[in-house]
Amino acid sequence: MYILSKDFPDHVGTxxxxxxxxxxxxxxxxxxxxxxxxxxxxxxxxxxKAGVTTxxxxxxxxxxxxxxxxxTGTVSKHLKKAGVFELQVTNFKILQLAEDYPIALKxxxxxxxxxxxxxxxxxxxxxxxxxxxxxxxxGINQYLHQEDFIKVDSPIxxxxxxxxxxxxxxxxxxxxGSAYLSQSGQLYIEAAIASIGRCYDFGPVFRAExxxxxxxxxxxxxxxxxxxxxxxxxxxRVQEGLIRYIVRYCLEHCQEELAALERNIENLKKVDAPxxxxxxxxxxxxxxxNGSDIKFGEDLGNDDEGxxxxxxxxxxxxxxxxKSIKPFYMKTDPSNPERVFNDDxxxxxxxxxxxxxxxxxxxxxxxxNRIKAEGLNQADYEWYLDIxxxxxxxxxxxxxxxxxxxxxxxxxxxxxxxxxxxxxIGRLRP
Amino acid sequence: MYILSKDFPDHVGTxxxxxxxxxxxxxxxxxxxxxxxxxxxxxxxxxxKAGVTTxxxxxxxxxxxxxxxxxTGTVSKHLKKAGVFELQVTNFKILQLAEDYPIALKxxxxxxxxxxxxxxxxxxxxxxxxxxxxxxxxGINQYLHQEDFIKVDSPIxxxxxxxxxxxxxxxxxxxxGSAYLSQSGQLYIEAAIASIGRCYDFGPVFRAExxxxxxxxxxxxxxxxxxxxxxxxxxxRVQEGLIRYIVRYCLEHCQEELAALERNIENLKKVDAPxxxxxxxxxxxxxxxNGSDIKFGEDLGNDDEGxxxxxxxxxxxxxxxxKSIKPFYMKTDPSNPERVFNDDxxxxxxxxxxxxxxxxxxxxxxxxNRIKAEGLNQADYEWYLDIxxxxxxxxxxxxxxxxxxxxxxxxxxxxxxxxxxxxxIGRLRP
Numbered sequence: 018m019y020i021l022s023k024d025f026p027d028h029v030g031t032x033x034x035x036x037x038x039x040x041x042x043x044x045x046x047x048x049x050x051x052x053x054x055x056x057x058x059x060x061x062x063x064x065x066k067a068g069v070t071t072x073x074x075x076x077x078x079x080x081x082x083x084x085x086x087x088x089t090g091t092v093s094k095h096l097k098k099a100g101v102f103e104l105q106v107t108n109f110k111i112l113q114l115a116e117d118y119p120i121a122l123k124x125x126x127x128x129x130x131x132x133x134x135x136x137x138x139x140x141x142x143x144x145x146x147x148x149x150x151x152x153x154x155x156g157i158n159q160y161l162h163q164e165d166f167i168k169v170d171s172p173i174x175x176x177x178x179x180x181x182x183x184x185x186x187x188x189x190x191x192x193x194g195s196a197y198l199s200q201s202g203q204l205y206i207e208a209a210i211a212s213i214g215r216c217y218d219f220g221p222v223f224r225a226e227x228x229x230x231x232x233x234x235x236x237x238x239x240x241x242x243x244x245x246x247x248x249x250x251x252x253x254r255v256q257e258g259l260i261r262y263i264v265r266y267c268l269e270h271c272q273e274e275l276a277a278l279e280r281n282i283e284n285l286k287k288v289d290a291p292x293x294x295x296x297x298x299x300x301x302x303x304x305x306x307n308g309s310d311i312k313f314g315e316d317l318g319n320d321d322e323g324x325x326x327x328x329x330x331x332x333x334x335x336x337x338x339x340k341s342i343k344p345f346y347m348k349t350d351p352s353n354p355e356r357v358f359n360d361d362x363x364x365x366x367x368x369x370x371x372x373x374x375x376x377x378x379x380x381x382x383x384x385x386n387r388i389k390a391e392g393l394n395q396a397d398y399e400w401y402l403d404i405x406x407x408x409x410x411x412x413x414x415x416x417x418x419x420x421x422x423x424x425x426x427x428x429x430x431x432x433x434x435x436x437x438x439x440x441x442i443g444r445l446r447p
Numbered sequence: 448m449y450i451l452s453k454d455f456p457d458h459v460g461t462x463x464x465x466x467x468x469x470x471x472x473x474x475x476x477x478x479x480x481x482x483x484x485x486x487x488x489x490x491x492x493x494x495x496k497a498g499v500t501t502x503x504x505x506x507x508x509x510x511x512x513x514x515x516x517x518x519t520g521t522v523s524k525h526l527k528k529a530g531v532f533e534l535q536v537t538n539f540k541i542l543q544l545a546e547d548y549p550i551a552l553k554x555x556x557x558x559x560x561x562x563x564x565x566x567x568x569x570x571x572x573x574x575x576x577x578x579x580x581x582x583x584x585x586g587i588n589q590y591l592h593q594e595d596f597i598k599v600d601s602p603i604x605x606x607x608x609x610x611x612x613x614x615x616x617x618x619x620x621x622x623x624g625s626a627y628l629s630q631s632g633q634l635y636i637e638a639a640i641a642s643i644g645r646c647y648d649f650g651p652v653f654r655a656e657x658x659x660x661x662x663x664x665x666x667x668x669x670x671x672x673x674x675x676x677x678x679x680x681x682x683x684r685v686q687e688g689l690i691r692y693i694v695r696y697c698l699e700h701c702q703e704e705l706a707a708l709e710r711n712i713e714n715l716k717k718v719d720a721p722x723x724x725x726x727x728x729x730x731x732x733x734x735x736x737n738g739s740d741i742k743f744g745e746d747l748g749n750d751d752e753g754x755x756x757x758x759x760x761x762x763x764x765x766x767x768x769x770k771s772i773k774p775f776y777m778k779t780d781p782s783n784p785e786r787v788f789n790d791d792x793x794x795x796x797x798x799x800x801x802x803x804x805x806x807x808x809x810x811x812x813x814x815x816n817r818i819k820a821e822g823l824n825q826a827d828y829e830w831y832l833d834i835x836x837x838x839x840x841x842x843x844x845x846x847x848x849x850x851x852x853x854x855x856x857x858x859x860x861x862x863x864x865x866x867x868x869x870x871x872i873g874r875l876r877p
Contacts, residue, residue, distance in 0.1 A: 019676075021595060021644070036676050038641065038838045056644020056675060057595065085838040113809075115837040135638035135830045136837065144642050151597035158588060165451060165487065167581035172868040173603075173651050174666050176875045188618050188628070191655075193875045198618070205868055208565035208877075211468065212574050214451070214486020220650055221603050225621075236604050245486060246449075246466050379543075400565045400877035407545040407566065408468045408515040438602040438635055445606045445623050447638075447830035 023057040025092050025102035032107060034089045035060065038139070039080050041122060049077050051106070053088060058273060059141065061095075062088050062104040073109050082122070083139065085112035127431075134438055135447050145274035146434055149267060150423045152274075154219075156266035157240055157417070160259050161217050166242055169209040169216040171202025173223075177397040184224040186235075198223035201416060204346075204401050206243040207377060210412055211404060217242040219419075227442055231431045232319075232369055234420060236440040243414030249348075249358040249376045252413035253334060256362055256372050257292050259417070260332060264288045267426055280428045284366060287330035297338045297356075300325055314339050317361075319369065326365045336360040345387035348376040360415075368425030374415025381405035452488040455522050455532035462537060464519040465490065468569070469510050471552060479507050481536075483518060488703060489571065491525075492518050492534040503539045512552070513569065515542035557861075564868055565877050575704035576864055579697060580853045582704075584649075586696035587670055587847070590689050591647050596672055599639040599646040601632025603653075607827040614654040616665075628653035631846060634776075634831050636673040637807060640842055641834060647672040649849075657872055661861045662749075662799055664850060666870040673844035679778075679788040679806045682843035683764060686792055686802050687722050689847070690762055694718045697856055710858045714796060717760035727768040727786075730755055744769050747791075749799065756795045766790040775817035777805040790845075798855030804845025811835035 019034045037055030044050070047066035052059065066074050080086060090104035120136055130137045137143055158168070174188070174196040182197075190196035202218040209216050219240040226233045242259075244251070264285050267275070275282055295303065300321075304311050307324045311317065317325075317335070326333050337356045340349060347357035359375035378384045381402055388395050395402075423435035433439040438447070449464045467485030474480070477496035482489065496504050510516060520534035550566055560567045567573055588598070604618070604626040612627075620626035632648040639646050649670040656663045672689075674681070694715050697705065705712055725733065730751075734741050737754045741747065747755075747765070756763050767786045770779060777787035789805035808814045811832055818825050825832075853865035863869040868877070 023595075036840070037644075056640065056642065083837045085840045113835075113839040118837050133830075133833075135635075136641075136833060138639055138642040147599055147639070147643050147646075148597060151599070154598050155588070155592065158585070162585065165453075167578060168584050169577055169581070169867050170651070170668060172666060172870055173653075174870045174875055176877075186618050186620075188616050190616075190875055191657075191872050193873070196870075196875055205565075209568055209577070209867060210486065211566075212486065212568040213577050214467075221600070223603075227621075236602060238600060400563075403563075403566060405543075407513045407548050409543040410466070410515045437599050437639060440602055440604045440626075442621050443623070445604055445620055445626055447606075 021057045022053075022055045022060050022102075025058075025060075028092045029094060029102070030091065032089060032091050033104075034087060035104070036087045036112070037085070039082060039084050039086050040141075041082070042080065044078075051077070051080075051086075051088070051109075053086070053104075054139075054141075054144070056144075060102065060104060062090060062106050062109075064106040064109060069106065069109065076111050077109055079114070080109075080111055081115050081118065083115040083118040083136075085115075086110065087112055127433075131433065131439065131444060132446070138437065141277050143434065145271075145277040146423065146427050146429065147437065148274045149271050149278070149427050150419070150435065152267050152270050153263050153419065153422055153426065156263040157219065157259065159266070160262040161242060164215070164255060164258070166215040166217050166244065167213055169206055169213065169218060170220060171199065171205035171218040171241070173199045173221070175199050177394075184226055186223050186225050200224055201239060202241045203243065203414060203416065206241055206414070207401070207412065208404050210243050210245040211408060211410075215242075215244040215247075229442065232421070232424075234432060234436060234439055234441055237436060238419035240417045240419060241414060242417075243412060245410050245412045247376075247413040248411055249336075249360075249413060252374050252376060252415060253336070253360055256360070256374060256415055257332075260292075260362070260371070260422075261288050263422065264426065278427050278429075280426075284330070285426065288332065290331050292331045292362075293329040293333040295325065295333065295335050297335055300335045314341060316342060322363045322369060323367060326363050326368075329365055332365060332368075332371070333363045334360050335363065343375070345384065345391050345393065346375070346377050348378045349383070358413075364421070364425040366425065366428070369421060370418075371421045371425060372415050372417045374413065376411070376413040379405055379409045379411055381409065452483075452485045452490045452532075455488075455490075458522045459524060459532070460522065462519060462521050463534075464517060465534070466517045466542070467515070469512060469514050469516050470571070471512070472510065474508075481507070481510075481516075481518070481539075483516065483534075484569075484571075484574070486574075490532065490534060492520060492536050492539075494536040494539060499536065499539065506541050507539055509544070510539075510541055511545050511548065513545040513548040513566075515545075516540065517542055557863075561863065561869065561874060562876070568867065571707050573864065575701075575707040576853065576857050576859065577867065578704045579701050579708070579857050580849070580865065582697050582700050583693055583849065583852055583856065586693040587649065587689065589696070590692040591672060594645070594685060594688070596645040596647050596674065597643055599636055599643065599648060600650060601629065601635035601648040601671070603629045603651070605629050607824075614656055616653050616655050630654055631669060632671045633673065633844060633846065636671055636844070637831070637842065638834050640673050640675040641838060641840075645672075645674040645677075659872065662851070662854075664862060664866060664869055664871060667866060668849035670847045670849060671844060672847075673842060675840050675842045677806075677843040678841055679766075679790075679843060682804050682806060682845060683766070683790055686764075686790070686804060686845055687762075690722075690792070690801070690852075691718050693852065694856065708857050708859075710856070714760070715856065718762065720761050722761045722792075723759040723763040725755065725763065725765050727765055730765045744771060746772060752793045752799060753797060756793050756798075759795055762795060762798075762801070763793045764790050765793065773805070775814065775821050775823065776807050778808045779813070788843075794851070794855040796855065796858070799851060800848075801851045801855060802845050802847050804843065806841070806843040809835055809839045809841055811839065
């Protein structure tokens with residue numbers, strides 16, 4: 018009977034067949050240990066020369082890394098490791114013999130691995146990241162639906178920029194001039210909440226990012242959430258609830274993956290505690306006390322984020338930033354007209370910024386003044402201003418960078434491993 | 448207490464507050480009937496002049512379409528309609544008075560509505576389509592996970608074309624020449640199944656589509672699924688299971704939406720029956736018998752699809768097409784080398800093609816010959832050929848056009864209403 022390896026617990030003592038690929042092989046005289054993977058788990062298949070035909074043993078000796086194979090055997094529990102199963106092999110077939118698989122089970126340089134990304138994905142670490150990424154996506158979809166958000170896809174082709182033009186990709190678009198690839202769907206889902214109350218988009222966004230860092234891609238996945246009648250405090254509550262839900266979801270569903278990644282799950286469990294909060298002002302004070310030379314009115318650098326999260330087990334909110342360094346659509350704090358009702362959420366363990374959010378300005382005249390003050394073209398935003406002309410309501414939202422969250426939860430240093438096929442300034446293949 | 452209208456059933460007899468927008472207003476002397484929407488449902492709020500203060504009654508008389516409002520009242524069950532609730536109003540506030548809302552509750556031309564898409568989304572029909580679209584997305588995610596597929600995002604920026612170059616959007620990409628916007632992630636998820644067994648992508652794809660039809664957009668959402676060790680029959684089984692799951696999910700979760708769309712749900716319920724199947728050869732024969740002048744070796748037109756689905760309550764598979772009109776990656780039927788193991792799935796009720804799938808060729812030499820025969824550049828596909836060089840396995844997959852499915856299930860004529868912000872040859876705004 019053909020089954021998936023994840024179903025071994027239901028078949029202990031039974032003869033089953035699994036199909037997959039040979040990851041590794043060790044021999045000890047008349048016993049061979051085949052490390053198999055079928056996509057769902059990793060399995061040790063034990064072959065005794067005395068227990069199989071001569072033809073099967075010849076194939077066992079011949080089989081190479083990454084060959085496609087079919088293994089039949091009896092499922093047994095691992096003698097020492099709970100929850101781990103083995104196959105005592107009775108039959109073995111090579112479906113396709115792989116010759117000279119280019120990725121050895123040793124270290125390669127990043128360029129070589131990226132050039133062979135279509136094969137590199139098969140390594141245990143990349144397998145674990147792919148599955149963890151899926152769990153994070155599923156956690157996001159589940160939590161937001163529980164909180165009554167529905168998915169409303171914002172467009173990729175946009176006629177104008179949301180956050181500056183220097184990092185925009187332009188695409189010739191028929192007779193309509195250039196289309197720009199979206200950097201955020203926020204403005205569009207702000208329009209949609211007046212139809213369906215609460216919504217989110219979740220798709221690729223694009224930045225013509227010229228800096229080579231461990232945190233930047235030219236194409237990455239962003240989730241933007243937006244809710245009518247949500248104010249600043251509601252916004253932070255949902256962000257905190259979302260991150261906690263995602264982490265718990267991964268801890269529950271990705272134990273094998275987190276183990277493969279050698280992730281310290283005790284650290285992840287700590288997000289059950291309330292998140293740390295600083296106002297921007299308090300953050301600058303703390304940074305200056307801890308040796309940073311950041312000045313009031315400047316954006317935080319990576320080192321600053323490190324200082325602020327160093328003694329926190331949980332993600333850290335930095336809220337209420339100076340209006341002068343934030344986009345036009347953020348709502349002014351009525352108690353301090355130089356501040357806006359916004360937040361950045363910084364993950365601990367050098368996770369970096371994973372969320373940015375704000376309450377949005379709902380007064381059409383304030384918004385027009387901000388657009389003018391920033392030198393933007395009001396005509397480009399007339400449709401966006403309509404949201405405030407017809408039934409304007411208090412509302413808030415935030416954007417979550419998927420690869421940033423994958424990077425933090427998986428404990429990966431470089432973000433290029435956190436998306437299946439990374440795109441950067443120097444990479445467009447495979 | 449502030450609640451969402453969807454929670455009325457838990458608050459019958461209680462005074463609650465809802466916040467939202469005024470959709471419509473009727474007056475009958477000292478009684479006003481306010482049709483409210485808060486994004487989650489439509490609610491009739493009944494105001495008796497005698498039951499509110501003079502100031503409130505002035506506001507009730509003054510309030511305009513699409514003004515933002517806050518309504519407090521006692522929840523009651525509708526006297527005649529089961530599952531419908533009303534508010535007996537005790538207080539009413541205008542949060543923001545909308546003036547001269549451009550979309551009246553009457554017919555406008557499509558250009559005007561598309562130009563005001565950010566407001567048009569608020570109409571009852573568009574609200575229902577947005578929510579139905581979300582239910583379809585959720586149904587897809589749920590079913591595929593149940594069947595052990597995980598989400599693996601394929602890239603948008605690609606170095607070469609999957610299905611011809613005439614409808615590709617090209618983007619200048621740093622020093623690397625042009626990137627092309629993806630038309631399908633299939634080739635990428637074929638690589639990923641050798642890591643994780645079964646996977647799907649689900650994101651926007653792009654076609655520089657110059658034809659103006661009711662079924663085409665330049666930017667639309669596609670779900671591509673792929674599974675290792677799936678052959679042609681497995682592929683059709685999952686496609687059928689997926690469509691049935693989606694329809695059942697919508698019937699269960701979108702009753703108010705389907706009613707607002709005046710969709711004949713009895714017709715939708717019929718998809719529980721096994722789907723109709725024709726081979727391409729049988730389809731051509733049936734078409735010729737029914738007056739079509741289609742010739743063997745030609746693709747089906749809209750009229751042909753209509754003839755084949757006319758007497759079917761369920762979607763119709765057309766399988767095993769001539770190799771000559773299908774892409775290089777489809778697997779040849781060993782029993783007939785002029786045919787491939789593929790299928791198109793056509794929705795009934797003029798739903799059109801909603802899925803296209805195939806078993807993929809797993810023999811590297813056959814694949815190389817097909818690439819050469821089609822005049823493609825083998826160098827562009829070396830990475831794809833690697834999938835067959837290293838552990839090649841039988842595998843199959845399919846692509847589902849989200850807007851096509853939304854169009855069919857919602858009973859919408861024009862596909863531009865099936866995506867929140869449609870993009871066509873003549874439209875890039877708002």
